[in-house]
Amino acid sequence: MDYLYQPYTSKRTSAISNKGMVATSQPLASQAGLDMLKKGGNAVDAAIATAAALTVVEPTSNGIGGDAFAIVWMKDKLYGLNSSGHSPSTISIGSLKEKGYEEIPKYGFIPVTVPGAPGAWAELSERFGSLPLTEVLAPAIDYAENGFPVTPVLGKFWEAGYNKFREVLEGEEFSHWFDTFAPKGRAPKIGEVWKSPGHAETLKKIAETKAEAFYHGEIADKIDNFSKEYNGYIRKKDLQNFQPQWVNPVSVNYRGYDVWEIPPNGQGMVALSALNIMEGFDVQSKEEVGTYHQQIEAMKLAFADGEKFIADEAHMKVGVDQLLNREYAAHRRSLIGEEALQPEAGDPPKGGTVYLAAADSDGNMVSFIQSNYMGFGSGLVVPGTGISLQNRGHNFSMDPGHVNSLEGNKRSYHTIIPGFLTKDNKAVGPFGVMGGFMQPQGHLQVIMNTIDFHLNPQAALDAPRWQWMENKTVWVEPDFPIHIAESLRRKGHNVEVQVETGAFGRGQIIWKDEETGSLFGGTESRTDGSISAY
Numbered sequence: 314m315d316y317l318y319q320p321y322t323s324k325r326t327s328a329i330s331n332k333g334m335v336a337t338s339q340p341l342a343s344q345a346g347l348d349m350l351k352k353g354g355n356a357v358d359a360a361i362a363t364a365a366a367l368t369v370v371e372p373t374s375n376g377i378g379g380d381a382f383a384i385v386w387m388k389d390k391l392y393g394l395n396s397s398g399h400s401p402s403t404i405s406i407g408s409l410k411e412k413g414y415e416e417i418p419k420y421g422f423i424p425v426t427v428p429g430a431p432g433a434w435a436e437l438s439e440r441f442g443s444l445p446l447t448e449v450l451a452p453a454i455d456y457a458e459n460g461f462p463v464t465p466v467l468g469k470f471w472e473a474g475y476n477k478f479r480e481v482l483e484g485e486e487f488s489h490w491f492d493t494f495a496p497k498g499r500a501p502k503i504g505e506v507w508k509s510p511g512h513a514e515t516l517k518k519i520a521e522t523k524a525e526a527f528y529h530g531e532i533a534d535k536i537d538n539f540s541k542e543y544n545g546y547i548r549k550k551d552l553q554n555f556q557p558q559w560v561n562p563v564s565v566n567y568r569g570y571d572v573w574e575i576p577p578n579g580q581g582m583v584a585l586s587a588l589n590i591m592e593g594f595d596v597q598s599k600e601e602v603g604t605y606h607q608q609i610e611a612m613k614l615a616f617a618d619g620e621k622f623i624a625d626e627a628h629m630k631v632g633v634d635q636l637l638n639r640e641y642a643a644h645r646r647s648l649i650g651e652e653a654l655q656p657e658a659g660d661p662p663k664g665g666t667v668y669l670a671a672a673d674s675d676g677n678m679v680s681f682i683q684s685n686y687m688g689f690g691s692g693l694v695v696p697g698t699g700i701s702l703q704n705r706g707h708n709f710s711m712d713p714g715h716v717n718s719l720e721g722n723k724r725s726y727h728t729i730i731p732g733f734l735t736k737d738n739k740a741v742g743p744f745g746v747m748g749g750f751m752q753p754q755g756h757l758q759v760i761m762n763t764i765d766f767h768l769n770p771q772a773a774l775d776a777p778r779w780q781w782m783e784n785k786t787v788w789v790e791p792d793f794p795i796h797i798a799e800s801l802r803r804k805g806h807n808v809e810v811q812v813e814t815g816a817f818g819r820g821q822i823i824w825k826d827e828e829t830g831s832l833f834g835g836t837e838s839r840t841d842g843s844i845s846a847y
Contacts, residue, residue, distance in 0.1 A: 327771040328834040330846035335359050336821035336834045337669035338374075338747075340843035341461055342366040345452035346671055347845035349444060357385060357441040358449050359671040360679035361434045365453035367667045368430070369512060370461050372494065373470040373688050374747070375667045376701040377515055377527075380426075381433035381683035382575050384562055384733040386740045387441055388677070391733065393575050394436060396557035397705070398427030399625075401546035402721040406711055409719070417707050417719065420482060420692040422545030424706035426725065427555045428527075430683045435524035436557040441677075450520040457516060457699065460508030464841040468503035470815065474688045475500035482692045486543040489694040490701065512699025528552045532698065539695050554722070562733065563633050565589050568764050570741065573733040574756075576633055577626045581730040584753035586615035588760065589642035590649075599766040602800035605779065608761070609806065610649040612754055612781050613656035618645075619753075621658035624717035625724040653785045653805035666729050666752070668745035670823040672832050678823065680731035680743030687749075732756050734763075734824075742825050742832075748818030751780050755818040763824075770822040770835030778817040790817055815839065 328334065333356075335346035346363035350356075360383070368376045380397040409423065417424055438446045463471065475495050482490070493509060494500070501507040518526040526532050529552070537549035562573040565585045572588055574581025590611035596604055622631045635641065645659055666684035684703070685691075691704035708726045709719035717726045730752050734741040746755025755778065762773035777793040788811040789798055798808045811817075819837040826833060836842035 325771050327769045328844040331831045332674045332847050334832045334834050334846040335671045336836045336844045338840045339371045341370045343843045343845040354444040356671045356673040356677040356679045357437050358444045360681045362449045363669045365450045369456040375683045376685045378428040378700045378702040379685040380429040382731050384680040384731045386678040393560040393562040395560050396429035396433035397724050397727050398429040399722050399724050400426050401551045404546040406719050419707050424704035425547050425691050425702045426705045427551050431519050431524040431527045432557045447520040450516050454513050454516045457509045457513035460506040462504050463501045466840045472500040487692050489696045493694045509699040511697045515698045571735045577623045578724045579727045579730045583615045583619040584756035587611040587757050590646045593646045596765050614645045617656040617658040666747035668747040670743040670821045672823050678743050680733050682729045682731045684729045742823045744822045746818040746820035751818040774820045774835045
């Protein structure tokens with residue numbers, strides 16, 4: 314893997330270690346994971362500790378009330394975990410239309426689905442962990458109980474979230490969010506210590522009961538009572554019926570490497586479909602307009618298919634094998650010409666988020682992602698618990714004929730996706746780029762930066778990114794090459810320079826060098842990214 318050693322002009326180089334590594338968007342969280350490794354825990358213990366800590370130290374992106382997915386490489390075998398929650402059993406398109414809704418709102422109880430993150434922690438710990446869950450969640454509990462100083466990028470997004478909620482949230486049910494996240498009548502300032510005792514108590518109960526209290530006990534009762542008080546749909550029986558699902562990750566082979574994603578209901582299939590299309594192009598150079606044009610067009614076609622066909626897998630009418638069919642990819646590839654396309658779905662053959670990566674000295678690795686969606690989620694915090702409920706149900710369709718239509722007990726089309734890379738049945742490592750519908754686009758760019766353009770992990774993340782938005786509109790970062798942007802415009806792309814770098818996702822990478830056994834890590838320069846290693 315010569316790309317690990319390639320020099321690069323970015324301000325930061327890849328971190329290197331040989332005992333263990335945790336890469337994530339917040340220094341205190343990555344340190345929590347490293348503490349587990351130093352105590353004799355494995356990569357799974359480190360990932361859980363980091364994930365739980367992130368619910369405290371980066372609440373702008375995730376929380377106890379969100380969902381989670383994981384890809385685990387354990388003892389030379391790959392495992393997938395889908396811990397996304399389903400919709401409440403009593404919700405339906407008809408019930409919403411009776412209340413006057415023509416679309417699913419972003420905030421309040423209607424888009425709330427069952428939180429899956431606590432179940433993911435417990436499930437991973439039970440199957441693969443080597444330390445007690447009480448010990449693994451201890452750092453997160455400490456941060457919640459005693460507080461932590463707000464970091465720069467976190468503070469920026471916290472203030473933006475507060476200002477947005479102050480404008481759009483109306484109703485007594487939202488008061489608990491402001492009590493929890495703006496206790497002084499404003500967002501906490503950078504460097505100011507923020508704490509959440511209710512969050513700490515909830516984490517303690519999850520740790521002591523292995524999440525039973527959350528889904529079957531007193532925490533479930535509190536969620537149920539809060540929902541009933543404000544005519545929400547979610548009930549204790551919905552929490553009781555939840556169970557994380559072990560799944561087989563799906564992959565495509567891209568130029569000799571196997572790229573792995575979680576199967577639907579997640580949008581990892583979009584990344585794989587786009588890579589399948591790109592596989593057939595002879596990509597010569599990164600900084601050529603043709604390369605960017607092909608990447609953007611491939612992503613547009615993959616997203617069009619994803620929007621039409623991806624849903625809860627039990628409801629899909631087109632299977633994974635059909636969407637990843639090589640002949641179908643060749644057909645989609647043939648649609649890409651010299652001009653920007655208006656994307657449309659094809660006809661396959663019938664048949665706010667945080668990301669972290671962890672690795673230990675035994676070769677075990679974890680790719681883990683969790684989210685509340687849209688930053689702080691639904692705007693609802695269960696009183697006295699610190700639980701910020703997700704609004705993942707906003708992704709459902711109100712069209713009864715759509716595969717992702719709103720129904721009770723159904724998982725929605727999901728944006729958060731962990732990635733993993735292998736070669737010749739050996740682990741290369743975990744990777745991910747968080748950020749809504751940027752995520753599969755980030756996966757495509759990071760993988761091509763690595764495999765096609767031979768960039769080391771830090772360079773692969775630091776390289777300027779683009780994001781296709783809709784129709785022919787593409788956002789690019791301020792440091793995106795100007796001559797490439799102008800050339801793309803001449804091909805019919807509506808290229809817009811976006812100053813807000815938060816729009817382009819936040820990624821983490823850990824690659825293992827098979828020859829030396831050393832770990833090479835990259836972390837996101839667009840946020841308070843941090844790698845803890847020893």
